[in-house]
Amino acid sequence: MNPILEQCELRKTEITYHQAMNSKHDEDEQQRRQWGTRAWATLSAVRTRSPLIQCITNFVSMDLMANTLLSAGASPAMLHSVEELPDFTPNADALCINVGTLSPAWLPAMKFASELAVKAGKPWVLDPVAAGASKFRMMACLELMNLKPTVVRGNGSEIIALSKASLDSSMGVDSGHESVDAVEAAKSLAHSSGAIVAVSGAVDIVTDGKRVIGARNGVAMMQKITATGCSVTALIAAFLAVDQLHALEATASALSIFGIAGEMGMDVAKGPASLRTHLIDSLYGLDEAAIISRIRISSL
Numbered sequence: 001m002n003p004i005l006e007q008c009e010l011r012k013t014e015i016t017y018h019q020a021m022n023s024k025h026d027e028d029e030q031q032r033r034q035w036g037t038r039a040w041a042t043l044s045a046v047r048t049r050s051p052l053i054q055c056i057t058n059f060v061s062m063d064l065m066a067n068t069l070l071s072a073g074a075s076p077a078m079l080h081s082v083e084e085l086p087d088f089t090p091n092a093d094a095l096c097i098n099v100g101t102l103s104p105a106w107l108p109a110m111k112f113a114s115e116l117a118v119k120a121g122k123p124w125v126l127d128p129v130a131a132g133a134s135k136f137r138m139m140a141c142l143e144l145m146n147l148k149p150t151v152v153r154g155n156g157s158e159i160i161a162l163s164k165a166s167l168d169s170s171m172g173v174d175s176g177h178e179s180v181d182a183v184e185a186a187k188s189l190a191h192s193s194g195a196i197v198a199v200s201g202a203v204d205i206v207t208d209g210k211r212v213i214g215a216r217n218g219v220a221m222m223q224k225i226t227a228t229g230c231s232v233t234a235l236i237a238a239f240l241a242v243d244q245l246h247a248l249e250a251t252a253s254a255l256s257i258f259g260i261a262g263e264m265g266m267d268v269a270k271g272p273a274s275l276r277t278h279l280i281d282s283l284y285g286l287d288e289a290a291i292i293s294r295i296r297i298s299s300l
């Protein structure tokens, strides 16, 4: 080819490439803004409607979980006695069950409450804390999975253990896996259970077994505050309470919002103890502009 023509062809290819890259960037940016608008709308609905969230949760998490729900605008209630459930659970807007400090005495209440929630058409969320730590805990988690949770949210190790129903008794409540290493396990668990599965970590993963969404908000220091995972599970319940028909989107939005509150809290925190306080303050004060500018959700 004539060298001048060749140069022209090369230049044309270059321009087409840059145009494609720019339009991909515009598309990504548009998708990101759409997620921001959705997350803000759902948080606003929680603030306006103040859904009642019943939590049957571990002793460690009760305080942070209740304060997370309050600062997001929801109304937490930590009720777990079997005697109260028939009156209370059907009237709650969503239920959060967390097996962190599981004992035989509490398991019947967890199962009964989830059955009542399903019967009343209310969403419920399972947090399978340390699912692989013991046979008793794994059996309990598997039984609860059979009671049709709307969403299950765990860390990488918990979701991997649960999806294979295999024990790893060297693991406690902290994850030994990156969330991205649990994508296949999460998809398989979503397939077998029909639940939306969320895996927290540097990237929060959310899947219905087909679509996989990644939410990249948050700071690593959040792992150094006990029960941040438990608390974001309860926040997912609050988001489901106001947007039950879009469980995947509500879950991704709750994870991002909590992550954004962590990022903003980290701007002023000095360590885990002050981050705990500033995260709650930031969640309480979050506005639309901060969400739109900071949200980082995309398809994986």
Ligand SMILES: Nc1ncnc2c1ncn2[C@@H]1O[C@H](COP(=O)(O)OP(=O)(O)OP(=O)(O)O)[C@@H](O)[C@H]1O
Residues within 6 Å of the ligand: 129, 154, 155, 156, 173, 174, 175, 200, 201, 202, 203, 204, 217, 218, 219, 220, 221, 222, 223, 225, 226, 227, 228, 229, 230, 231, 232, 255, 258, 259
């Ligand atoms: N490396 C990281 N970078 C950013 N955010 C993170 C990181 N690791 C965890 N997070 C965030 O911290 C929160 C807690 O997630 P984590 O995976 O630690 O839950 P967990 O192990 O169940 O915690 P816990 O059992 O103490 O409640 C989530 O909001 C998650 O997005």
Ligand SMILES: Cc1ncsc1CCO
Residues within 6 Å of the ligand: 058, 060, 061, 100, 101, 129, 173, 226, 227, 230
């Ligand atoms: C530390 C701990 N132990 C059981 S539950 C819990 C809270 C974090 O999952």
Ligand SMILES: [Mg+2]
Residues within 6 Å of the ligand: 127, 129, 130, 154, 155, 173, 229, 230
């Ligand atoms: Mg946990």
